[in-house]
Amino acid sequence: MGAATRRIDPPPFYGELFARERTRLPGHGRAALDRVREEAFTRFLGLGLPTQKAEAWKYSPITRLANREMALAEPTVPGLEEVSAWFGGGPATRRLIFVDGHLQPEFSHVGGLPAGVRVMGLARAIETIPEAVAEALAGCDPERAFSQLNAALTRSGAWIELADGVALEEPLQLLFLHRGGDSAVMTHPRIVIRLGRGARLHLLETHAGSGSGHCFVNLVGQAVLGDGAELLCDRLQLGGSGLSLLARGFLEMGAGARLRATTVALGSGFLRNEIELRLAGREGEAILSGLYMPRGEEHVDTLVRIHHEAENCHSDQFYKGVVEDRARAAFAGKIIVHRGAQKTNAYQANNNLLLSDRAEVNSKPELEIYADDVKCSHGATCGDLDPEALFYLRARGLAREVASSLLVYAFANEVIERMADARLQALTRRAMLERVPGGAALEAEGLL
Amino acid sequence: MKNMLRIEELRVTVEGKEILKGVTLEVGAGEVHAVMGPNGSGKSTLAYVLAGREGYEVTGGRVLFLGQDLLAMEPEERAAAGLFLAMQYPVEIPGVSNMYFLRQAMNAVRKARGEPEIAAGAFMKMLREKARLVGIRDELLKRDVNTGFSGGEKKRNEILQLAMLEPKLAVLDETDSGLDIDALKAVAEAVNSLRGPDRAFLVITHYQRLLEHIEPDHVHVMVDGRIRRSGGKELALELERHGYEQFAAAAA
Amino acid sequence: MSSTIETLKEHTSGEYKYGFMTAVEEETTPPGLDEEVIRRISARKEEPEWLTEWRLAAYRRWRAMAEPDWQKVTYPPIDYQAISYFAAPKQKERPKSLDDIDPEIRRTYEKLGIPIREQEILAGVAVDYVFDSVSVATTFKNKLAELGIVFCSISEAVRDHPELVREYLGSVVPQGDNFFAALNSAVFTDGSFVYVPKGVRCPMELSTYFRINAAGTGQFERTLIIADEGSYVSYLEGCTAPMRDENQLHAAVVELIALDDAEIKYSTVQNWYPGDREGKGGIYNFVTKRGICRGRRSKISWTQVETGSAITWKYPSCILQGDDSVGEFYSVALTNNFQQADTGTKMIHIGKRTRSRIVAKGIAAGRSDSTYRGLVRILRGATGARNHTQCDSLLIGDRCGAHTVPYIEVRNRSAEVEHEATTSKISEDQLFYCRSRGFPEEDAVALIVNGFCREVMEELPMEFAVEARKLLGISLEGSVG
Ligand SMILES: Nc1ncnc2c1ncn2[C@@H]1O[C@H](COP(=O)(O)OP(=O)(O)O)[C@@H](O)[C@H]1O
């Protein structure tokens, strides 16, 4: 099992595509950015595509998807309802809206920002602050092939910057619509977030896609939270069978910074969420919650890595899955307590409901600990609905199916309740309910 | 009367905060001293410092136990020298059976004193006897040290250890709190049966209740890290009637 | 609970007390490995043709394989051509009776506390003594034979029970299973063989004591235990090695087979030389242990107390094939100084209503690293399967590491799998409590660690439990203060 089998060379179309498209990418001609893209692409070729022999991809057959010949997606224009169906927040919520990786200025609205806040599309950022963008792209995730591919090919995304002490009270939504087309396409959105000391941001990130055309989304988000900064993040992901969404978040948190992120990855042909988090300053706190509910032939997996690098930090992972039909789910969560990160408090839970004999759940809750004065624990479970609870509900008069649906709903809802935005939460709950067998009946019976 | 414990102007700081602000106290062999005082006045701190718990910085004064510099000794050396602390919050040690723990503790102390190990038979006999005295069920002896014990059972278990280890000076830190009246009586009886000319007690409490059953020779009132007043057993009654208010005012 | 802190103390004065060498004349093959060496080993052991070929096939596979590198241990590359693959005390042939054993070897085992004789101390335990590459003695053979139980060295089994060996050898751990198993298959020299016939409950513990003595050698023993229908056997394994500055390789393979209603209990107290305080020397312990519950209602239970070796790499596993079969894994892995342990288990649930239970306790002190790595896999047909896993790690000091890497793979709806893990440091409160009752600090640590491990220690047969408790104390020496 040498290192050789953990990667394969990317197929030649990547090289051809990069050669063809590079001159059309935003910022082309700016030497610093061109160099960053060149280097990233070379690194991507060197790193290659990960096979399932690579530990981080053990349960994720990504290569099959990434090996297909794809082109960069062309812009298309959706109808308003198609977009507005995914609106979170309230009337004053600002939104950046992306359709197949292209920013749609006609639907987007980020005006009237308070002083000290900068929100713009990535292409704008490349025009106005090219050095900063080049630097951000260059500095992130050098060992991960897909991040390098993203750096080489990204042409849209968001640049969000809050100065020290500034708060954006209304949520900011990044709304992605992945429509795909007849031929296979890919997009490489990049989100850059910079929160100054004590700054506060509430972000909504939604991914939706109905199409069955192959659409490969290679998203990379990077965030730096200054000391005492706070990031609230609610995420909903729900796509069709054609959507392959690979979403990577890389976060660095300063002293006393706080993160609360809830990711509801209901399903898609292929969905993978990665969060790599560095608690670099004392007393940082990260609460990560997640729900996944793949069904049919869907695949959803989650990879979380939390680095406790400073003393007195707290992290909590709370992930749940409901897996149906022939679907596959994987969870790999790792807590790494670095030497010297004393008084760490880290907790991790992964609970799964496996509702079909053809479905599959894989869980890998991992601890890597190099400091002694710590409290770390994890628990993982997999099983069917609790027969005791089922019996109890039935003894109270509920039909078996209704009782089952109710239990699944209750199980999943525990995560959804952690979303901070009421509208997105309601929307998510409705979408979740549609995935619960007999969920519609629950509403009809007035049980919710 | 032989002097057993002598605390002189003891000053102790915990995490940068001065808790004991010059405590002076003398306990002679055969005596029972009660230390009373409101919550947070430093009683447990005093008890822990005597037993040698970490995290307490002695910034002044000294403590002599049977003429030896107590503060220079390791906790186990203090135990071997005859000091015993019945803790306010006894610690649970899962996986270690109570009986086994007691036997090993006895032998450790005996060995340090140059005495031979106690034979298994003699140990069991003594254990049964003492367990009955403090009202500990056999079943609790087989369980792990303090694990899954109720508050009252933990306290009785402390007294059982006290009875088994036969120290020269026993410090009881709020052994009465959390006990119902029967348990209180049992504990008091056990303590009284252990009283003798060579053994002294330092009984920490903030109720007079316990002192109705264990009659002290001296009562000290501790407020804000200092002994504010000392007297005979009548002082406890006075405190019961008037509370600690008067001292609190004086301390301010 | 008969052991006392007292006996523990007695042992703590001498660090690794099994580190002596025995001056016997040994016959060793020159270092290096090729087909010729394998043929020579096979010829020296007068093996049948099929076994020679089997070894050669394994060797050819091994040459094409790479050392695994996923484990969380680091060590300089091993030069497999620098190892001598066969070492044996010079002796014309295996002694006919226990009285004919070389007195030096006899003294060795006496010093190790396991005298070669059939009385007193070890009454009730039959022992196979393996010295470097060969088995030198087996006690109580005749008594066992009366019940039809075969307990002998694997070399004897090849000669006397070829049909059994041929049927089962490599049936649980195939030749090409992994790098170290392939190496073992090519060069294994001796080890123990057990066959318990139908319906027989083995009346005594069977035990093998492994001793590496010669320098520059590796030890590659192979153990095969077959429990026929309705039988029961409890097997113990112990080991020691002299203190040497060089690292020595130990790559064993153990295969267990339990047929219908059979039960095998396999206990190990692993105390190979761990290296010195600076991390110099010590055994590299790369071991493949696997059992298959082939029969219905069969049961395999692994218990291990791992305190030795510079590197430990082992995952005693159960393949739960028979319906209603049961797999268990109880483990204590204690590392100190520069030791590294990457150990755990695999529970593969194939049959219906199969159950498994894992209790793993890791203790890391000094600058050591202790990793639990485990796999619980529930296959599609394993209706009603159950697993419960509990992994706890205890850290002593802030220079060590404790890691947990569980893999859980479930493909059956009705299965229930539960995994829990905790990591914490040794409690200051508990330490103080014990010390204020008179325990010196090291004893207090040993006491608390023993308590932490009790669930596992209780699974050990009595004779071993006492030994193991002492070992924990000794291995923790110097970890506090
Ligand atoms: N470990 C500690 N860290 C910080 N403060 C402490 C600690 N232990 C005790 N204290 C403080 O010291 C004071 C005295 O506590 P204690 O001795 O427990 O009082 P008492 O036993 O009389 O109720 C209290 O104000 C308490 O909060």
Ligand SMILES: [Mg+2]
């Ligand atoms: Mg108190």
